[in-house]
Amino acid sequence: MRVSLAQQGASAADRAHSHIRAAIMRGDLTVGSMLSENELAATLSMSRTPVRAALTRLQDEGWVTIYAQRGALVRELTADEVRESAETRHALESAGVRRADPARREGLAARLADNLDRQEGALLSGDVQGFAVLAMRFHRAFVELAANSMMLSIYDRLQDRQYLSILRSADRIFREPQQAIAAHRNLLGHAQRGDWVAFAEALDDHQERSHGLDATW
Amino acid sequence: MRVSLAQQGASAADRAHSHIRAAIMRGDLTVGSMLSENELAATLSMSRTPVRAALTRLQDEGWVTIYAQRGALVRELTADEVRESAETRHALESAGVRRADPARREGLAARLADNLDRQEGALLSGDVQGFAVLAMRFHRAFVELAANSMMLSIYDRLQDRQYLSILRSADRIFREPQQAIAAHRNLLGHAQRGDWVAFAEALDDHQERSHGLDATW
DNA sequence: GACATCCAACTGGGATACAAGTAGGGTACG
DNA sequence: CGTACCCTACTTGTATCCCAGTTGGATGTC
Numbered sequence: 001m002r003v004s005l006a007q008q009g010a011s012a013a014d015r016a017h018s019h020i021r022a023a024i025m026r027g028d029l030t031v032g033s034m035l036s037e038n039e040l041a042a043t044l045s046m047s048r049t050p051v052r053a054a055l056t057r058l059q060d061e062g063w064v065t066i067y068a069q070r071g072a073l074v075r076e077l078t079a080d081e082v083r084e085s086a087e088t089r090h091a092l093e094s095a096g097v098r099r100a101d102p103a104r105r106e107g108l109a110a111r112l113a114d115n116l117d118r119q120e121g122a123l124l125s126g127d128v129q130g131f132a133v134l135a136m137r138f139h140r141a142f143v144e145l146a147a148n149s150m151m152l153s154i155y156d157r158l159q160d161r162q163y164l165s166i167l168r169s170a171d172r173i174f175r176e177p178q179q180a181i182a183a184h185r186n187l188l189g190h191a192q193r194g195d196w197v198a199f200a201e202a203l204d205d206h207q208e209r210s211h212g213l214d215a216t217w
Numbered sequence: 218m219r220v221s222l223a224q225q226g227a228s229a230a231d232r233a234h235s236h237i238r239a240a241i242m243r244g245d246l247t248v249g250s251m252l253s254e255n256e257l258a259a260t261l262s263m264s265r266t267p268v269r270a271a272l273t274r275l276q277d278e279g280w281v282t283i284y285a286q287r288g289a290l291v292r293e294l295t296a297d298e299v300r301e302s303a304e305t306r307h308a309l310e311s312a313g314v315r316r317a318d319p320a321r322r323e324g325l326a327a328r329l330a331d332n333l334d335r336q337e338g339a340l341l342s343g344d345v346q347g348f349a350v351l352a353m354r355f356h357r358a359f360v361e362l363a364a365n366s367m368m369l370s371i372y373d374r375l376q377d378r379q380y381l382s383i384l385r386s387a388d389r390i391f392r393e394p395q396q397a398i399a400a401h402r403n404l405l406g407h408a409q410r411g412d413w414v415a416f417a418e419a420l421d422d423h424q425e426r427s428h429g430l431d432a433t434w
Numbered sequence: 435g436a437c438a439t440c441c442a443a444c445t446g447g448g449a450t451a452c453a454a455g456t457a458g459g460g461t462a463c464g
Numbered sequence: 465c466g467t468a469c470c471c472t473a474c475t476t477g478t479a480t481c482c483c484a485g486t487t488g489g490a491t492g493t494c
Contacts, residue, residue: 012448037476047449052476053273060277068228069455069476084367091312091368092305098417099304150301151308154371197414200315229478254446264479269446286445286485 012046016054019044024063024074025163035064035072062161077165085158086207092155093142093203098196100145109192112141116184123177128170132163138184142191142199173210180210229263233271236261241280241291242380252281252289279378294382302375303424309372310359310420315413317362326409329358333401340394345387353383355401359408359416390427397427 010018020040023029037048037055044051055072058064062081064072077085100108115138122131136159143155173180183206190199227235237257240246254265254272261268272289275281279298281289294302317325332355339348353376360372390397400423407416 034475036474038474048476049448049450053270056270056274057277060274066476070457071475081367084365087312087316087363087365088309088368088371091308095304095308095311146304148301148304150298151305154305158367253444255444265446266478266480272446283446284486285447287487288445 012044012050013053013057016040016044016046016051017057020054020058021063025160027164029074031074031076033074034070035074037072061157077162082162082165085162089139089155089158090200090203090207092146092151093139094196094200095151096143096146096148097191097194097199098146099148100191100194101147102194104145104147105192105194108141108145109188112138112188115141116181116188119184120177120181123174123181126174128167128174131173132166132170135180135184136163136166142187145191169210183209229261229267230270233257233261233263233268234274237271237275238280242377244381246291248291248293248381250291251287252291254289278374294379299379299382302379306356306372306375307417307420307424309363309368310356311413311417312368313360313363313365314408314411314416315363316365317408317411318364319411321362321364322409322411325358325362326405329355329405332358333398333405336401337394337398340391340398343391345384345391348390349380349383349387352397352401353380359404362408386427400426 020029020035029035035055037051040051041048055064055066059066059072063075065075066072115134119131119134119138121127122134140152140155140159143151146152183202186202187199187206190196190202237246237252246252252272254268257272258265258268272281272283276283276289280292282292283289332351336348336351336355338344339351357369357372357376360368363369400419403419404416404423407413407419
């Protein structure tokens with residue numbers, strides 16, 4: 001999730017950025033609500049200037065839309081965006097598997113064994129949020145194989161942005177818990193063998209089954 | 218290149234952003250030079266506030282690094298960034314070919330025939346910049362196959378950011394003009410047949426040959 | 435001449451002041 | 465009662481002001 005905790009050394013603009021972002025992810029600031037620079041500045045005990053900078057960044061990242069002279073609206077992801085994000089993450093995960101050097105690949109299963117166990121536990125105990133975080137980390141591991149920080153930062157932004165819609169569509173997973181786990185083990189197997197073609201196809205299938213065209217996990 | 222022309226309706230911050238960005242791409246603001254908010258504000262006849270917003274955005278996009286109380290430095294791409302960008306663009310182009318629906322694939326050769334001819338012309342006449350722009354459009358076409366605006370916007374940002382280093386490494390191409398064209402035709406062939414595995418491998422090769430690990434074209 | 439110190443002139447970060455535009459409600463008029 | 469209008473209370477966008485931190489050169493000292 002990488003909700004960067006408000007560091008003491010950070011600038012006011014950074015604090016504002018992470019505060020607003022966290023509030024949206026928590027559901028504290030609901031989709032469709034209008035954000036006022038004045039209001040935010042007051043609650044954060046700072047002036048409008050850093051708040052404004054934060055909102056601009058949040059717009060670049062897709063969290064809000066700023067309407068001139070009217071305000072910043074907390075955006076919903078459109079169906080298209082959800083699909084496009086899934087396809088983009090697919091591309092990055094596949095590229096990670098494709099570029100993985102053998103040493104990294106072999107360590108992968110060991111590194112993810114614990115994660116998979118805990119996924120199962122979360123599914124059985126009905127811990128939606130816990131499962132979501134674990135699954136996100138699981139998928140991220142494939143991108144990490146590429147040893148490419150640029151891909152990772154792009155991937156992280158897409159995944160974070162989708163966190164809410166992932167939570168929302170979680171029930172679909174919980175109806176057939178074993179299938180999701182099986183799909184994950186399947187992906188891991190392909191990745192470990194370095195079979196990126198099979199991986200890509202399995203990931204297509206996984207994305208499809210998990211939620212029509214929703215998030216990836 | 219998409220150097221967004223300074224629109225009259227745009228805000229001062231937008232004007233500042235596109236002005237500075239264009240100046241860097243033109244080589245007017247050289248890598249390593251220090252930008253002063255005051256100075257930029259003066260030449261653009263506006264206050265520091267919009268300039269400041271523009272510089273912040275440019276930092277997010279990787280063009281400059283802002284040092285507190287010192288100024289904004291026009292950044293050079295590190296070798297790592299060049300490599301990582303090439304790998305990321307590789308992932309997106311391959312994904313485009315993979316996701317292309319047959320109808321789009323078939324139109325591709327026709328759509329790029331003219332481009333390829335003009336590439337050849339630019340190579341023969343020694344028009345470096347012209348060739349660079351054409352080659353960038355050529356590669357972009359593969360991403361367009363995915364019909365995914367998110368991928369495209371990510372790709373565009375990477376490609377723009379790399380424009381200068383592409384120009385710089387152009388001479389390597391001009392030493393063996395026929396090879397570059399042949400590689401492009403080869404890529405196009407794989408794409409048209411929908412053979413994304415072969416496409417990915419050929420693109421690896423193409424990137425390697427064009428410039429060790431430099432830009433993609 | 436080499437080095438430490440200090441100071442003045444910068445820098446960007448943030449707060450505040452002002453300008454310009456929007457939306458919505460109250461009011462006057464038909 | 466319906467409608468057009470206007471005015472007020474908001475909103476963001478930009479300009480200006482203040483502050484703290486950095487830097488590099490001038491100065492004094494050894």
